[in-house]
Amino acid sequence: MRHFITVNQLSAEEIFLLIKTAESYQETNFQINQQLFAANLFFEPSTRTKSSFVVAEKKLGLEVLDFHAETSSTEKGESLYDTAKTFESIGADMLVVRHQSDTWMDELDSNIKIPIINAGAGKEEHPTQCLLDLLTIYQEYGRFDGLNVLISGDIKHSRVAHSNAFALKKLGAKVFISAAPGFEDNTLGFPHISMDDAIKFCDVVMLLRVQHERHKHTLETMEYLENYGLTKEREKQMKKHAIILHPAPVNRGVEIDSDLVECDRSRIFKQMSNGVFIRMAIITKILTEWGILNENSIEKCQTVIAN
Structure with missing residues (x-):
């Protein structure tokens, strides 16, 4: 793998x-026994993804190089390529x-001689x-094959x-899409279904944030x-063991009732915890x-005691 740009690879x-x-990193502490430096170049606002990468890097023992787009030379007109090449x-x-x-990765792919991890590309990946x-x-669930997954929101x-x-x-999962008018993406090629129909048979309900900043008109929430x-x-019509996911940030009272964000079905904050360990694995x-x-x-440290 030259760079980690897409799951499709x-x-x-x-x-x-x-x-x-x-999962092994969740169970046991590991650290890298050599000095390595990671630069997190975030040109869009981020809480979970950026902080998750920082924690993942520090858990592994990497040195994290500080970068803030708003105080960097990008404010003077420096290109993404030159910023990456500088680091x-x-x-x-x-x-x-x-x-x-x-498509920012096209600017970097062939000329940067260190690995790159995609932490978000526009609206594509x-x-x-x-x-x-x-x-x-x-x-x-211990599997994906045969699961029915609804992805609903600002597709x-x-x-x-x-x-x-x-x-x-x-x-092997069966994927269904639900979206309000104007939020669809028919290029994906997955069946569209109403929330009311999907909620009754899907095992996973993956909600997406309504991205108000990308819309010309504000929705009536x-x-x-x-x-x-x-x-x-x-939610009462969901299957007994169905779960709720959301990548966050959550617009409470918009894509999900606020009372459901931390209900028994919700795995929203578990997703955030899992983000640290999957990013350790990718790194x-x-x-x-x-x-x-x-x-x-990579050396094993003391064992983490599970709760």
Whole structure:
């Protein structure tokens, strides 16, 4: 793997290996026994993804190089490529990049000589979020084959939807899409279904944030929740063991009733916890494949005591 840009580049076997590696990191502390530097180049606001990468890197023992787009030379007109090349030149061993462009990786792919991890590309890809979602589903059901998964919300603008739909299909799940008028993306090729119909038979209900900043008109939030969101009435119709996912940030009272964010079905905060460990797995995989790490570079520390 040259760079980790999309889940589509992974086989089903590689996805399962990353899931198993992440689970091992949940059970046991591991650290890299050499000095390595990670640069997290986030050009869009981020709480969960950026913080999750920082925690993952520090758990592994990496040095994290500080970067804030609003106080960097990008404010003077520096390009993404020159920013990335700067961090490579001063000694970064890997880059984690989030950028508003759908195709920012095309600018970097052939000329950057250290591994790059995609932490979000416009509205096209969010592969690490996809993998933490897959880890969460796998921990719940122990399989993907035959599961019915609903992805509901702002499909048109969601990189999460794009990454998850195809990965779930590859692993054997049946994927259904639900979206309000104007939020559809018919290029995905998955069956569209109403929330009211899907809620009765789906094993996983994956809600997506309504991305108000990408819409010209502000939605009436109450109207959206009643017509297209997960209300308490709809939650009561879910299958007994069905779960709720959401990549967050959550618009409480818009795509989901606020009381359901932390209900028994919700795995929203578990997803966040899982994000640290799946990103640890991705980091060690790509550093190993580049030859930056070898089998003796990762040492087991004290065992984590499960609650």
